[in-house]
Amino acid sequence: MAAVETRELRYFVAVAEELNFGRAAQRLGMAQPPLSRSIAQLERRLGATLLERTSRGVTLTGPGEVLLEEARVALEAVAAAERRTRRAAEAADHKPAVVLVSKAGASTELIAKLLDAYAAEPDSVAVDVQLCGPGQQARLLRDGHADVALLHAPYDSLAGLEYEVLTTEGQVVLLPAGHPLTGRTELRSEEVSDVPGLPQPRWPQADGSYLEGPGPEVRDHAQLHGLIALGRASVIAPESARANLRSDVVAIPVVDAPQVTTVIAWPPHSRSKAVADLVRTATRL
Amino acid sequence: MAAVETRELRYFVAVAEELNFGRAAQRLGMAQPPLSRSIAQLERRLGATLLERTSRGVTLTGPGEVLLEEARVALEAVAAAERRTRRAAEAADHKPAVVLVSKAGASTELIAKLLDAYAAEPDSVAVDVQLCGPGQQARLLRDGHADVALLHAPYDSLAGLEYEVLTTEGQVVLLPAGHPLTGRTELRSEEVSDVPGLPQPRWPQADGSYLEGPGPEVRDHAQLHGLIALGRASVIAPESARANLRSDVVAIPVVDAPQVTTVIAWPPHSRSKAVADLVRTATRL
DNA sequence: AGCTGCGATACCCCCACGGTATCGACGCCC
């Protein structure tokens, strides 16, 4: 009787996000009437009104909001199943490999040490390292693109992941050399957020677009450090960012910024020996 | 391009579990040929051989095992989406309620205190308490039957759940009064597992069936304590089980048994205020 | 009133899903 299909969930998510049947249909590459019918059928099947229709558009009901949230995670789980199976099939042909993902520019030293140590383990496999924008790692893990990730709490959400803590460190603010604040030995976060002319930069979203905001748009760390050196931006980063600093950028500790915890995380139910070995190696560093 | 449907996943899981197309088709209430075709189509779509067909039956390939694991969690996520939406719809009509699940017979005192304390909170909602067999709580949480659970690590798996630790305690073994070992003030676990004639009982699985084994089959704690008093079984339990003991059953500490940690757990992405309040109340007890 | 944008309804078509019949391959047993 139940039998909710992923197609219906995809349709519902599209409508719930667009709040407009026409645009949702367009996004789905189909006409509007069958979409209306599909949603109506889903509502009948669930015995719940998901959307409030007006002639001006659509709003979500309470159950609708619940389903939007739940459908997203369900669809990610299905996508993960698909991708992991595909990857397992490729691994059967060539060499098996595990995909490790980390925020671009963070913990490069840690990654290098980890890869070296892991490669020395008995029956270690190839490790594909993928670097991505901030906040993307968890999604890549959940949707099956990656097997294991380095995350930074509290910035990255650990919801629904298994993890082991690796390191904890304070934070520093990166400023252009010669800036008035660089004389200080420490700063408080409210002093840093108000610095005129030094906004925090904006990183691209998953789709490559940028949110609106005052800061400059950046794509990589060279660009970011360049902008900081030029006095066009500042950024708060973990202490370990000091390792690879240019001479025209200085780091000042921010004493009241939250501690950053670096963790190695993997999706629950992951039974892969390679991931387990990698995690064990990481915790022993 | 992608578009894996839950129907296909259900079909695959059925075949992978039965390792026989005919029986799987029967279980699914359909004929065998369309099932064969569906699986073949899924394999084409994923670009992976999932099953090795022989004329004697079927075995799983590597990618097939991956998909079996992943498909189960994906299907549970879909089922959870469905159930939580249904429950949200009912909640809209009547009173909203949160479902708390715990192992039958465990932590009754804790539950009572928790319910009292939570009921005294501002805008608390009704709490449905469900008791289930050991090891079932996590599944009920993951598939949307429940919103929050009391679990006992390391017996229950916390994979994919968020949780807060409530208490930690040692374990005792429950023996019939008068048994030779009851003279001891403490025991080691190997002494307990070998006791002749006192096997550990077997609890029903999710489907109500029992695994094969030496111990007696039990359905509830009255039955269990009766069997212990009669000298037909023994069981290792957390210390708190001492609270409600009959006079003909005695508890002896097992010094090397793992510590049992009682946690309150909930599914990730749970946005409900009621669950958050309940968890906060529990951690303050 | 007329126009515009929205979702629902009416109607149609076609494919994909499911059913029946049958085949081909393999193991078993007398």
Next chain:
DNA sequence: GGGCGTCGATACCGTGGGGGTATCGCAGCT
């Protein structure tokens, strides 16, 4: 070794439902 049973694959067919187009009903706005 030949007959038989088991199991999955193939061939063929019918139908239902998912998707299309055309149109309606309704509400704001000018």
